[in-house]
Amino acid sequence: xxxxxxxxxxxxxxxxxxxxxxxxxxxxxxxxxxxxxxxxxxxxxxxxxxxxxxxxxxxxxxxxxxxxxxxx
Numbered sequence: 001x002x003x004x005x006x007x008x009x010x011x012x013x014x015x016x017x018x019x020x021x022x023x024x025x026x027x028x029x030x031x032x033x034x035x036x037x038x039x040x041x042x043x044x045x046x047x048x049x050x051x052x053x054x055x056x057x058x059x060x061x062x063x064x065x066x067x068x069x070x071x072x
Contacts, residue, residue: 011045012048031046
């Protein structure tokens, strides 16, 4: 049975949600899952997740977390 949407899309959405919620521990596991899908038809999700991180909306580094806290 095929899902309504590709698996990588669902994982990317969960990854973004985890990052925005400050759950980088969960996001890291989801990123690993996306990397596992890289060889198949649903392989574009890892690229999208990395673009999300690079865009500054989900950087794991301490400096980024401090900047986000100051904005609140």
